[in-house]
Amino acid sequence: MDKTVNQKAWFLVLPVLVLVAFSAVIPLMTVVNYSVQDTFGDNVFFWAGLDWFREMLESERMWSALGRQAVFSFIILMIEVPLGVIVALQMPKKGFWASFALVVMALPLLIPWNVVGTIWQIFGRVDIGLLGYVLHSLGIDYNYTQGFFAAWITVIVMDVWHWTSLVALLAYAGLQSIPDAYYQAAKIDQASRWAVFRYIELPKMQGVLMIAILLRFMDSFMIYTEPFVVTGGGPGNSTTFLSIDLVKMALGQFDLGPAAAFSLMYFLVILLISWVFYTVMTNLDKRDGV
Amino acid sequence: MAKITLDNLAHSYMSNPRGDQDFALKKTTHVWDDGEAYALLGSSGCGKTTLLNIISGLLRPSQGRILFNETDVTYAPTAERNIAQVFQFPVVYDTMTVRDNLAFPLRNRGASSSYIAQRVQEIAKLIGLEDDLNRKARGLTADVKQKISLGRGLVREDVNAILFDEPLTVIDPQMKWELRTQLKSLHHELGHTMIYVTHDQTEALSFADRVVVMSEGQVVQIGTPEELFEAPAHTFVGFFIGSPGMNLLDAQVEGDKATIGATEIALPAGFGTPVGKVQIGVRPEYTRLAASGGLPVKVNRVEDVGRHKIVRAEYFGKAINLIVDEGTEIGTDMTQVVFDPAKVNVYVDDWRVQGEAA
Numbered sequence: 293m294d295k296t297v298n299q300k301a302w303f304l305v306l307p308v309l310v311l312v313a314f315s316a317v318i319p320l321m322t323v324v325n326y327s328v329q330d331t332f333g334d335n336v337f338f339w340a341g342l343d344w345f346r347e348m349l350e351s352e353r354m355w356s357a358l359g360r361q362a363v364f365s366f367i368i369l370m371i372e373v374p375l376g377v378i379v380a381l382q383m384p385k386k387g388f389w390a391s392f393a394l395v396v397m398a399l400p401l402l403i404p405w406n407v408v409g410t411i412w413q414i415f416g417r418v419d420i421g422l423l424g425y426v427l428h429s430l431g432i433d434y435n436y437t438q439g440f441f442a443a444w445i446t447v448i449v450m451d452v453w454h455w456t457s458l459v460a461l462l463a464y465a466g467l468q469s470i471p472d473a474y475y476q477a478a479k480i481d482q483a484s485r486w487a488v489f490r491y492i493e494l495p496k497m498q499g500v501l502m503i504a505i506l507l508r509f510m511d512s513f514m515i516y517t518e519p520f521v522v523t524g525g526g527p528g529n530s531t532t533f534l535s536i537d538l539v540k541m542a543l544g545q546f547d548l549g550p551a552a553a554f555s556l557m558y559f560l561v562i563l564l565i566s567w568v569f570y571t572v573m574t575n576l577d578k579r580d581g582v
Numbered sequence: 583m584a585k586i587t588l589d590n591l592a593h594s595y596m597s598n599p600r601g602d603q604d605f606a607l608k609k610t611t612h613v614w615d616d617g618e619a620y621a622l623l624g625s626s627g628c629g630k631t632t633l634l635n636i637i638s639g640l641l642r643p644s645q646g647r648i649l650f651n652e653t654d655v656t657y658a659p660t661a662e663r664n665i666a667q668v669f670q671f672p673v674v675y676d677t678m679t680v681r682d683n684l685a686f687p688l689r690n691r692g693a694s695s696s697y698i699a700q701r702v703q704e705i706a707k708l709i710g711l712e713d714d715l716n717r718k719a720r721g722l723t724a725d726v727k728q729k730i731s732l733g734r735g736l737v738r739e740d741v742n743a744i745l746f747d748e749p750l751t752v753i754d755p756q757m758k759w760e761l762r763t764q765l766k767s768l769h770h771e772l773g774h775t776m777i778y779v780t781h782d783q784t785e786a787l788s789f790a791d792r793v794v795v796m797s798e799g800q801v802v803q804i805g806t807p808e809e810l811f812e813a814p815a816h817t818f819v820g821f822f823i824g825s826p827g828m829n830l831l832d833a834q835v836e837g838d839k840a841t842i843g844a845t846e847i848a849l850p851a852g853f854g855t856p857v858g859k860v861q862i863g864v865r866p867e868y869t870r871l872a873a874s875g876g877l878p879v880k881v882n883r884v885e886d887v888g889r890h891k892i893v894r895a896e897y898f899g900k901a902i903n904l905i906v907d908e909g910t911e912i913g914t915d916m917t918q919v920v921f922d923p924a925k926v927n928v929y930v931d932d933w934r935v936q937g938e939a940a
Contacts, residue, residue: 491675
């Protein structure tokens with residue numbers, strides 16, 4: 293049968309094109325526009341070429357924010373992924389308690405970022421916060437507004453509290469897809485608990501864990517609201533991550549050019565790392581297939 | 583290797599079973615002799631797999647005991663029972679190579695590496711996977727995966743029993759026949775107790791020395807293939823085994839005569855006057871069509887299946903099947919069924935009754 297040629301079909305694609313143009317392409321191009329121009333106000337712009345990019349690449353401020361950001365993402369991935377898997381392994385498989393566990397696990401995910409920030413901000417306060425007060429009374433020097441470690445620990449624990457659920461739920465979904473016969477066969481083969489995890493559960497979770505790692509990496513790399521509410525980037529610059537720094541630059545100092553250059557590079561870094569993650573993991577998958 | 587004794591064993595998946603109908607496995611007492619090959623035959627959902635899982639310890643029975651030789655293992659975990667089991671659908675460890683898959687049960691028991699290497703090689707040869715030993719198990723086809731599962735079941739030599747749960751379902755017919763033959767010769771060679779679950783009577787009859795027939799959670803007959811054919815102990819066995827199954831007809835029995843309608847049928851022995859639901863059962867192989875001297879029936883059609891003809895007839899709505907020789911001419915006046923008197927069985931409430939010696 294001959295295929296009908298009908299150019300009108302293009303009109304069906306149009307809504308998507310318009311939507312994507314307004315939601316992504318046009319805003320992005322605005323940023324590109326700012327990144328290559330300079331202004332002294334009054335809406336008068338001068339061509340600046342790649343100067344802002346050069347300046348940003350040489351800026352110690354950006355590199356240290358990037359460094360902090362990388363350390364932060366690395367730490368929370370190292371905690372949340374194993375912890376999420378452990379939690380998923382402990383969750384009941386069926387019955388009332390399975391549903392109960394699912395609801396409890398989903399709760400932190402439903403709370404808006406700034407509320408999470410506020411909760412921990414108050415929770416950790418030395419004067420009225422439960423955590424801060426208790427630690428303080430125990431004689432532990434904990435004050436996230438002044439101590440470097442206290443601030444980092446607070447921000448990390450907060451992120452772990454907020455997002456480990458996501459990893460756990462994804463891992464749980466992976467575990468639920470394993471047929472009983474696998475566990476039965478493992479019993480027959482007299483496999484140890486570790487062997488069951490290593491050869492049955494982990495391979496079946498591989499796909500969802502990859503998604504979990506990607507999501508958690510991207511999200512943590514772009515984190516803004518929660519640490520901003522708790523520490524405001526301090527003490528000093530110690531918890532000033534990339535987004536926080538960017539907003540300071542763009543809205544606090546109104547340095548639109550450098551901020552635009554900064555955000556484009558930020559975007560490319562995330563894209564690049566996600567791509568590397570994805571490629572490495574899908575290749576691992578393929579290698580296994582042969 | 584062990585003799586396996588089931589002592590008043592019963593199992594229900596409900597926590598508070600209230601009557602017989604709630605039991606997936608009804609009270610069963612049975613001894614599986616050491617070194618025999620058994621087939622466990624029955625239709626889907628009759629409790630075969632339940633029984634198997636109780637033997638291997640994957641399931642804890644609600645009632646009764648199970649003994650290996652003289653040791654009570656009712657509450658022993660699977661690992662302690664040292665049993666091999668092959669499941670209906672392939673279970674392979676995806677990330678391992680075929681070799682590691684086969685070696686896995688041996689490694690878990692701490693066997694020496696030279697022994698493992700040699701044993702894996704033997705098993706690979708048996709299941710025809712010698713050339714694929716270094717491949718990852720992921721991405722292999724279902725029947726190759728099932729062969730790996732089978733191989734894992736056979737790799738340990740010291741197991742108490744090997745249980746097969748419809749292991750050849752996903753394997754294509756040619757290979758099925760080959761593997762079944764190999765399993766049988768393997769049984770002769772190693773002398774393991776083997777229990778082979780299936781709903782395919784050909785598979786059961788060709789594999790096993792003794793066939794255990796189950797129906798609705800109950801063992802209805804244990805016997806050699808010949809016994810199952812000649813003297814089915816329960817109407818289910820008569821009906822389930824044979825193609826087509828046994829003809830069963832309601833009748834009145836008195837002494838050595840059965841009456842159906844106005845027709846008298848001779849019986850091989852005296853049966854007294856049984857009460858209850860009385861039926862006579864005759865295999866289609868022991869019937870013939872005649873012009874007179876039998877039960878008048880309506881012949882619906884004749885199917886020529888090559889080796890013989892199957893005559894589909896009915897008696898007041900009740901189907902009667904006959905198997906007649908390929909050469910037999912079937913005339914239009916042949917509307918009566920004659921039963922071979924020596925091969926007529928009598929059933930009361932579905933169970934076969936033994937006649938008194940005439």
